[in-house]
Amino acid sequence: MATILPAMLVSAHPSLGAEASPWDGDWTGMLGKAHPWPVSITISNGKVVSFSERGAPFEIRYTKITPSTVSFGDQNHYSIKLTRTGDATASASVHGRHGYETGSLTKG
Structure with missing residues (x-):
């Protein structure tokens, strides 16, 4: 019985051992x-969970994360690619209905 309890605790909380994405x-x-x-x-648990421009939220249908990039969007209206430039900085490239834009972001 004593060996079953620790196994139940580990299986009940699989995210405890998971390493957070940088x-x-x-x-x-x-x-x-x-x-x-x-x-x-x-971004939470290796997935983009919210994106907004000028305070307006956008739907996110896919996320692809590597150690150096994050790509996400909705496939029909926009796509964004972030490229890490430092520990808490990234460049951004956006392709949307109105063309292509670039920018920069910082992690707060």
């Missing part, structure tokens, strides 16, 4: 060169 956290910054606008991205 991308996990809140990323904020600006996109666009001529008329920059604010963006906010939240």
Whole structure:
């Protein structure tokens, strides 16, 4: 009985042993060169869970994370690729209905 209890505790909390992604956290910054606008991205457990531009949320249908990049979007209207430039900084490239833009973000 004593050996069953620890096994139950480990299986009940599989995320306890999982290592957090270095991308996990809140990323904020600006996109666009001529008329920059604010963006906010939240990444949790290796997945983009929220994205907003100018405070308006966008649907996220896919996320692909590697140690150096994060790609996400909805496949029909926009796609974003973040590329790590430092421990808490990233460059961003966005392709949407209105063309292609770039920007930078910092992890808060």
